[in-house]
Amino acid sequence: MLHFELVTPEKLIRSEEVYMVVVPGTEGDFGVLEGHAPVMSTIRDGAIEVYATQGAVPEHIIVSGGFAEVNASGLTVLAEQAG
Template sequence: MPLHFELVTPEKLVRSEDVYMVVVPGSEGDFGVLEGHAPFMSTVRDGALQVFASAGAAPETIDVVGGFAEVTEQGLTVLAERAG
């Protein structure tokens, strides 16, 4: 099953899609999120999200500045100060 991923800034919903995995630049280090990940919250440091559309796919990178990441049963939401 895919992971539902949303990337949100104060201005807009940047991305809302089902993906295989996302690697987030957390303040305590990078962490990967797959479907079924345990609920989790982390602050996000300035860096690049890596979005994998499918297993084995090359990642798409999205630069983010600050914010929070939350993993719930519904998926992963990254609330970034800026993205792009």
């Protein structure tokens, strides 16, 4: 499972183990699974898709601006706004 955190300047929105997250990167959407290579990207306004399990219907979380970082700990999205 992938550790996923969604943070805004005001608070921690999500911190959970999920199967996959699709992030709206400024250069295109990208999916992150457990074991993904380290990467850092800016994100565009759009929706993060969170898949709790393989084959699950994704949950959509609207975000505005920010950054996404994938490292050995998982995926952290630092969004200017989320909801």
